[in-house]
Amino acid sequence: GRADYQRNLSVSYIKLGDLMKALGEGEAARRYYEDSLAIRQRLVQAEPGRADYQRDLSVSYERLGDLLGALGEGEAARRYYEDSLEIAQCLAQAEPVRADYQRDVVVSLIRIAAMDSTQAAALLQEALSILRALKAGACEIPDLDSMIEYCERRLADKGL
DSSP, X not given: OOHXXXXXXXHHHXXXXXXXXXXXXXXXXXXXXXXXXXXXXXXXXXXXXXXXHHHHHHHHHHHHHXXXXXXXXXXXXXXXXXXXXXXXXHHHHHOTTOHHXXXXXXXXXXXXXXXXXXXXXXXXXXXXXHHHHHHHTTXXXXXXHHHHHHHHHHHHHTTO
């Protein structure tokens, strides 16, 4: 019944999922990620105002999206990425000075753009706008320049 223990267990499941994915054990990874997701959903349901629980849930959606994309389940992956993006956007709107929340939005936009060629340009433009604002604000974000270069390159490939 202790939320802190449950949260720690969900982190362990994520780490086990990451390990199974790295070992090429997709179905085992899926089970661990789904176990983590179930815990995180319960924690958010119990305390919806907790930003840390919301972000944890967003990470679970992202991990499942990554895994399902790698397993060739593109539509399911996209739905998880969209769920992750929705949470990331809410967190970023609630605390716009949190660069890590802004980065989470960018990561989700880039992942969805990779899955949706019809909306890719608009999503990448949105991501690039956020990244440029972060750079202008001298925010310390890991890989900020490489993320900007990636978006610019992808847009250039599309002729934009």
